[in-house]
Amino acid sequence: MAEAAQQRTVATAFAPPPPLWKHFTPDNLKKLEEVKKEASTGEDGKPRRKDWTPTELRSLDLPPELQLLVPPAIPTSGHYSVFGELQSLSTALPSLQDQGITQLYPSTAAETDRQALSEPSRPLNHAYYLLKISKSLLLNFLEFVGILSVSPEQFESKVEDLRNLFINAHHLLNLYRPHQARESLIMMMEEQLSRTRDEIQQMDKLKAEITSVLERLEADGLAAQSSAQETDEESKKKSASDEKAIEEARLLWDLLDGRIEG
Structure with a gap:
């Protein structure tokens, strides 16, 4: 009866989670973190590592309720059951x-013609x-x-x-699945390459626009600086001419004052 009930549980469309989920409590998770912290603390009291692999965690002396929190090793061979149907871990397509x-x-193709078995x-x-x-x-x-x-x-x-x-x-x-996977990967890489090239072209275009704006600003700045220099020179010349006219007028007034007094 137990095996039949377990088989129905595995083959059901909405199978319940395995019983070990009950061990994933906040207290157990906290205890596991404390065990990892203690195991990674050196003699000087400073932690030496932060990441633990499942294999390294299994090597620690964990309590039974914490051992179920460690992921099992990834299987490399054998079979597994999915909704009651046995599946192989091998990726090779069975004949x-x-x-x-x-x-x-x-x-x-050689099997279609028994007379051509000697040919490749x-x-x-x-x-x-x-x-x-x-x-x-x-x-x-x-x-x-x-x-x-x-x-x-x-x-x-x-x-x-x-x-x-x-x-x-x-x-x-x-x-055809391997061929399809290979072609799909090639297509994805080509799309990624095309997208990267488009981004590079957009960046080059934006760089050219920014460079053009900077060159125009530089030209405007040089033109403004040149205009300012010309204005300063003109103002200096005007000031010099005004000072000369004032000096001549002062001299003229001095001469007139001398004559009047004389």
């Missing part, structure tokens, strides 16, 4: 033969076999409809044929 399914297309194998034309499988799906679906209209009790064999065709088509598409 149809390993899954007990009849493969409807050759693994290599050529890449498989996936598009050609996907088209053939698509046509077979349409034909088998028409046959399936015909069977249902004549003798519905004989549907199982045709449903199995349709299932096998769909699985083969899906497997062929999955063979």
